[in-house]
Structures are given as structure tokens and as C-alpha cells.
Amino acid sequence: MESYVVGVDIGGTGTKFGIVDKDGNVLFSSEMSTKKHLQVNTFIDELHVHLSVMIEKVGGFGRIKGIGIGAPNGNIYSGTIEYAPNLPWKGIIPFAKMVQDKFKVPVKLTNDANAAAVGEMMYGAAKGMKDFIMITLGTGVGSGIVANGQLIYGHDGFAGELGHTVIIPNGRKHSGTDQLGSLESYTSATGVAETAKELLSQSDRPSLLRTTNIDEITSKDVYEAAIKGDEVAKEVFEFTGKILGIALANFVMFSNPESIILFGGLTRAGDLILKPTRESMESNLIEIFQNKVKILISHLKESDAAILGASALMWE
Amino acid sequence: MESYVVGVDIGGTGTKFGIVDKDGNVLFSSEMSTKKHLQVNTFIDELHVHLSVMIEKVGGFGRIKGIGIGAPNGNIYSGTIEYAPNLPWKGIIPFAKMVQDKFKVPVKLTNDANAAAVGEMMYGAAKGMKDFIMITLGTGVGSGIVANGQLIYGHDGFAGELGHTVIIPNGRKHSGTDQLGSLESYTSATGVAETAKELLSQSDRPSLLRTTNIDEITSKDVYEAAIKGDEVAKEVFEFTGKILGIALANFVMFSNPESIILFGGLTRAGDLILKPTRESMESNLIEIFQNKVKILISHLKESDAAILGASALMWE
Numbered sequence: 001m002e003s004y005v006v007g008v009d010i011g012g013t014g015t016k017f018g019i020v021d022k023d024g025n026v027l028f029s030s031e032m033s034t035k036k037h038l039q040v041n042t043f044i045d046e047l048h049v050h051l052s053v054m055i056e057k058v059g060g061f062g063r064i065k066g067i068g069i070g071a072p073n074g075n076i077y078s079g080t081i082e083y084a085p086n087l088p089w090k091g092i093i094p095f096a097k098m099v100q101d102k103f104k105v106p107v108k109l110t111n112d113a114n115a116a117a118v119g120e121m122m123y124g125a126a127k128g129m130k131d132f133i134m135i136t137l138g139t140g141v142g143s144g145i146v147a148n149g150q151l152i153y154g155h156d157g158f159a160g161e162l163g164h165t166v167i168i169p170n171g172r173k174h175s176g177t178d179q180l181g182s183l184e185s186y187t188s189a190t191g192v193a194e195t196a197k198e199l200l201s202q203s204d205r206p207s208l209l210r211t212t213n214i215d216e217i218t219s220k221d222v223y224e225a226a227i228k229g230d231e232v233a234k235e236v237f238e239f240t241g242k243i244l245g246i247a248l249a250n251f252v253m254f255s256n257p258e259s260i261i262l263f264g265g266l267t268r269a270g271d272l273i274l275k276p277t278r279e280s281m282e283s284n285l286i287e288i289f290q291n292k293v294k295i296l297i298s299h300l301k302e303s304d305a306a307i308l309g310a311s312a313l314m315w316e
Numbered sequence: 317m318e319s320y321v322v323g324v325d326i327g328g329t330g331t332k333f334g335i336v337d338k339d340g341n342v343l344f345s346s347e348m349s350t351k352k353h354l355q356v357n358t359f360i361d362e363l364h365v366h367l368s369v370m371i372e373k374v375g376g377f378g379r380i381k382g383i384g385i386g387a388p389n390g391n392i393y394s395g396t397i398e399y400a401p402n403l404p405w406k407g408i409i410p411f412a413k414m415v416q417d418k419f420k421v422p423v424k425l426t427n428d429a430n431a432a433a434v435g436e437m438m439y440g441a442a443k444g445m446k447d448f449i450m451i452t453l454g455t456g457v458g459s460g461i462v463a464n465g466q467l468i469y470g471h472d473g474f475a476g477e478l479g480h481t482v483i484i485p486n487g488r489k490h491s492g493t494d495q496l497g498s499l500e501s502y503t504s505a506t507g508v509a510e511t512a513k514e515l516l517s518q519s520d521r522p523s524l525l526r527t528t529n530i531d532e533i534t535s536k537d538v539y540e541a542a543i544k545g546d547e548v549a550k551e552v553f554e555f556t557g558k559i560l561g562i563a564l565a566n567f568v569m570f571s572n573p574e575s576i577i578l579f580g581g582l583t584r585a586g587d588l589i590l591k592p593t594r595e596s597m598e599s600n601l602i603e604i605f606q607n608k609v610k611i612l613i614s615h616l617k618e619s620d621a622a623i624l625g626a627s628a629l630m631w632e
Contacts, residue, residue: 073604082604083603083604085602131470131471131475145570145571147468147470147475148464148469150464152463152572153464153572154447154463154572154573155447155573155574155608156572156608157572158572158605159570159571159572160570160572161569161572161602161604161605162569162570164602165569165570166562166565166600167485168485169483169484169562177602177603179602246482246485249481249482250481250482251570253477253478253480253481254461254475254476254477254481254567254571255461255468255470255475255571256468256469256470256472256473256474256475256476258471284482284495286401286493286495287493288389288398288399288472288474289474289477292471292472
């Protein structure tokens with residue numbers, strides 16, 4: 001009798017989940033809101049309701065080998081989510097244990113970006129690569145690092161928090177961490193919107209973005225204005241790419257990856273962001289690293305990649 | 317009959333070498349100038365002269381299992397030294413092959429800081445650690461990264477060039493790489509002297525350093541003035557520590573090491589540099605990493621550590 005695993009990818013805004021077979025096919029998948037659940041218990045209750053329906057469709061809980069979960073600041077060693085700045089639940093949450101108690105099946109949990117990196121290595125753009133870095137550009141900026149063919153977990157299980165590395169000392173304040181000048185404060189969806197607001201308020205330059213209330217501008221609005229040729233919106237992506245490129249250069253000089261795989265909403269902007277990112281990365285690299293590292297966009301279907309990556313934890 | 321290995325550590329200024337036994341005892345050691353040799357051939361010739369004398373003392377070349385070499389930008393995969401900004405030899409040098417042809421014994425070569433990290437893991441402060449970063453603060457700033465108990469070499473063998481990561485975008489120009497704002501441009505011995513020159517020329521503040529010709533100030537002069545209580549000299553170390561601390565925070569958020577081991581001339585300044593470094597590191601870390609990472613000073617005898625690390629390549 002075939003067995004399946006459940007993959008769950010928890011993001012700051014929404015959570016994706018699905019049933020996966022051994023060949024990496026996502027049989028059923030769906031999503032729900034993360035941020036409306038101020039309590040972790042009600043979140044797990046709602047997840048249980050949705051997943052129970054799906055699990056019945058594949059033959060019931062007896063067929064489920066386990067649940068793999070990717071979450072911001074998820075710790076593979078302890079199964080906890082600790083002080084995640086982009087989640088509504090504060091402090092240290094024994095998340096894997098809570099899910100295991102509710103579902104009565106084995107649960108493994110790791111950093112969401114680590115899960116995505118495993119997904120890319122097993123099914124995606126990093127197939128066959130032994131050294132790569134996966135970076136998710138979404139509500140937050142997450143990362144998973146593979147070196148010598150292994151995921152780097154670090155001493156406490158928190159390796160790969162590249163979104164929180166400081167790129168502009170004394171730069172923009174991150175509303176979740178209070179850090180100054182971190183990568184995430186510039187290159188997350190929120191960071192892109194923030195840059196647009198700054199550029200608009202610093203001048204009277206005409207822009208399509210001025211038709212939206214300045215406090216309600218999103219990264220999607222910036223993207224839509226940029227593809228229509230809006231100069232301010234294009235400058236937002238150039239600035240974002242420039243900062244991302246400095247960060248990527250630093251990461252390359254750290255672990256010397258074969259490629260960097262980008263993933264998440266912001267990558268939809270394509271060359272608007274990739275071109276300045278590549279240029280900035282190359283100009284900040286020393287000679288031995290120049291023109292070697294491929295910047296790739298994940299080609300897994302976005303909702304699938306996250307679920308696949310999380311589920312892969314249970315096949316390991 | 318006991319066999320020995322030779323360890324060679326090539327630095328921008330000088331090269332250290334010695335004969336090491338299986339237990340990590342350095343039986344004989346010495347050093348010579350690197351920078352006076354504008355040609356790599358004359359450098360290898362001089363090294364051969366010195367080492368031949370030592371090798372005779374332990375019973376001749378028949379006793380030598382091989383030569384392990386640590387060099388800036390040394391590549392373990394190809395045995396080459398590539399575009400090393402702090403060495404007199406430019407381009408790609410097939411160094412391991414040249415030494416092998418001259419000495420007629422097996423040769424292995426890697427990045428000098430990787431060699432030092434192996435030395436620390438086998439004989440020093442990192443004994444028993446599976447996740448740590450070794451940083452040498454000398455003429456240049458080098459690094460070796462160990463994760464999951466393994467040295468990270470990267471796809472092309474150049475992982476761990478942390479001295480060239482950009483900490484202050486558009487900051488100080490590095491005379492070797494032309495990069496702006498790299499860690500090395502601030503926290504190498506040269507960087508410390510440069511900071512002193514900047515501080516002295518920006519004001520008329522009294523300082524013991526003003527007794528030295530401003531263009532001839534070295535990091536040693538700054539250290540000697542600082543321990544006498546000179547305010548400008550102390551400020552130089554505070555500034556250096558602040559920048560080093562930002563960099564260390566970024567490295568911690570990359571690979572989540574158990575400790576960071578500092579090594580090299582600048583560490584002799586002790587708390588003058590360590591205190592601001594620790595404070596700056598902690599204030600740039602997100603919560604999950606705070607108050608966890610130990611900053612340690614290598615306790616291996618400096619000349620021995622480098623030779624031991626390089627020699628360890630041949631025992632592997």
C-alpha cells in the first residue's frame with residue numbers, strides 16, 4: 001500500500017500544505033492564512049481541519065508516513081520555532097510537538113528556506129549540485145545553504161539567516177528585529193514597498209504609483225508600474241538589486257557556491273531586479289569569483305516547491 | 317622508521333616552515349621573506365635551501381611523507397595560487413606542482429586560513445568543535461570555515477574569503493582588489509594603520525602617534541600607543557572592532573558557528589579590540605543568536621599553528 005507524506009510551508013502571510021507521493025508528485029494542495037491566527041493553537045486546529053479532508057482522500061491517516069514542516073526560524077534539532085520576527089507567535093514555540101500531539105503522526109520541522117533548498121536539490125534547479133545557496137525573496141528573506149552536498153544547520157540549528165545579515169551599517173530599521181540595515185529590510189516585499197515610499201516622498205517626480213495611497217503601496221504595485229515603464233518603479237528595483245547584489249557577493253565569498261537559486265514573489269520581476277543584482281554582485285566580487293556563479297530562478301511551481309521541500313524532510 | 321611532514325605557511329610578508337611529527341610536535345622551524353621574491357622561482361629555490369638543511373637533520377628526504385602548504389588564495393583542487401592580492405606573484409601560479417618538481421615529494425596546497433582552521437581543529441582551540449570559523453587578522457584577513465565537522469571548500473575551492481566581504485558599501489578602497497569597503501581594508505594590519513592616519517589627519521587632537529611620520533605608522537605603533545592610554549590609538553581599535561563585529565555577526569547568521577577563533581598579529585591587542593568587537597557583534601545579531609557565540613583567541617604558538625595547520629593536510 002503506497003504511503004504519502006504531508007508537506008507544510010509556513011510563511012509570514014500564508015501557509016501552504018499538500019500531500020506528496022514518493023516520486024515528488026503533489027497530489028492535493030491548498031493554503032490558509034497564517035497571520036490571522038494570533039494564537040498558535042487555533043492555527044494548528046485550522047490546519048488539522050483542512051488536512052484531515054485531504055488525508056481522507058488518499059486513504060486516511062494510516063497512509064501518512066509523517067508531516068514535514070518548513071517554518072521561519074524553525075529548528076531541526078529541537079522542533080521549535082524561535083523568535084520568528086515575521087510570525088504572529090512570539091518566543092519559543094514547541095511547534096513540531098504540538099502538531100505531533102494533534103495529528104498523532106511523526107513530525108519534522110526545519111527552517112522554511114532550508115526546506116526549500118532540500119526541495120530544489122531533490123526536484124528542482126539544484127539537482128546534482130553540491131554547493132549552492134537558496135534565497136527566498138518573499139514577505140521575509142530566508143535562505144538555505146548547501147555545502148559539500150549537505151544542508152548547513154550550524155551549531156544551534158539556525159544557520160542560513162541571511163536575510164538578517166547587515167548590508168548597510170546604520171541603514172534602514174527592520175520593524176521586526178530592530179536591526180539597522182539588514183538585507184531583509186531592503187529586499188523583502190515589504191522592503192521594496194518601503195523603498196518606493198521613500199523615493200516618492202523624496203521628490204515630486206511623476207509616477208504611476210502616485211495614484212495609490214502612499215501607505216498602501218505594495219511590491220506588486222511597484223512591479224506593475226515598472227513593467228509599464230514607470231521610472232520611479234524601475235529605480236526601486238534597481239536599488240533593491242544593487243543591495244541584493246552586494247549581499248550575494250558576500251555570500252559567494254563565504255561558501256563559494258556553484259549557483260544561487262532565487263525563489264519567491266520578488267523573482268517575478270525578472271530582469272527588472274536580476275540585471276542590477278547580477279551587475280552589483282559581479283562588481284563586489286574579487287577576481288577569483290567573477291563570472292562563475294549562476295543566479296538561477298527556481299523553476300518549481302511556487303506552491304509545489306515549498307510543499308515538496310518540507311515533505312522531503314520525511315523521506316530522508 | 318618514523319616519518320615526518322613539512323608544513324609551510326605563506327603570508328604576504330613572510331613565510332614560515334617547519335618539520336612536524338605525527339603527534340603534532342614542530343621539531344624544527346624557521347621563516348623567510350615572501351615579499352622580497354618578485355619571482356616565484358627564486359622563492360621556491362630559497363625555500364629548498366632552508367628546508368634541505370632541516371630535512372637532513374631528521375634523516376633526509378626519505379623520511380618526508382610530503383609537504384603541506386597554506387597560501388593566500390590557495391586552491392586545494394588544483395594546487396594553484398590564483399590572483400592573490402597580497403602576494404608578489406600575479407595571475408595563476410601552479411605552486412604545488414612547482415614545489416613537487418623541486419622537492420620530489422608529494423605536495424598538497426590550500427588556502428592559508430583553511431590550513432590554520434585544520435590546525436585549530438586538530439591541535440588547538442577548536443578541538444572537538446564541528447562548527448566554527450577561523451579568522452586570521454594579519455597583513456590580510458583570511459578565514460577558514462568548518463561546518464558539520466568539515467572544512468567548507470566550495471565549488472571552485474575558494475570558500476572562506478571573508479576578508480573580501482563588503483562591510484561598508486562604497487567605503488574604503490582596497491589597494492589590492494580595488495573593492496570598496498571590504499573587511500580587509502579596515503581590519504588588517506594595513507587597515508588599522510590606515511584608520512590611524514585618517515583619524516590623525518582629520519583633527520589636531522594630541523597623540524603619541526604624532527611622533528612618528530604619518531606615512532610610516534604601523535598597527536604595532538597604534539598598539540603601543542593604545543596600551544599607554546593614547547585616546548586616538550584607542551579609538552582606532554574601537555573603530556576596527558566595530559567593523560569586525562558587524563562582519564562577525566553576518567558570519568554567525570550565515571553558518572551559526574559554536575565559536576569564532578581569531579588568530580594573527582592584531583589579536584595581541586586583546587580587549588582593546590575584542591571588547592568593541594564583541595559589543596558590535598552582539599548588537600548586530602538577531603535574538604536567536606545573541607549571547608551564544610564564543611569569540612576565542614587561538615592559543616597555539618603563532619608560528620607553530622600555521623605550520624601545524626599546513627602539515628595537517630599531509631596527515632589527512
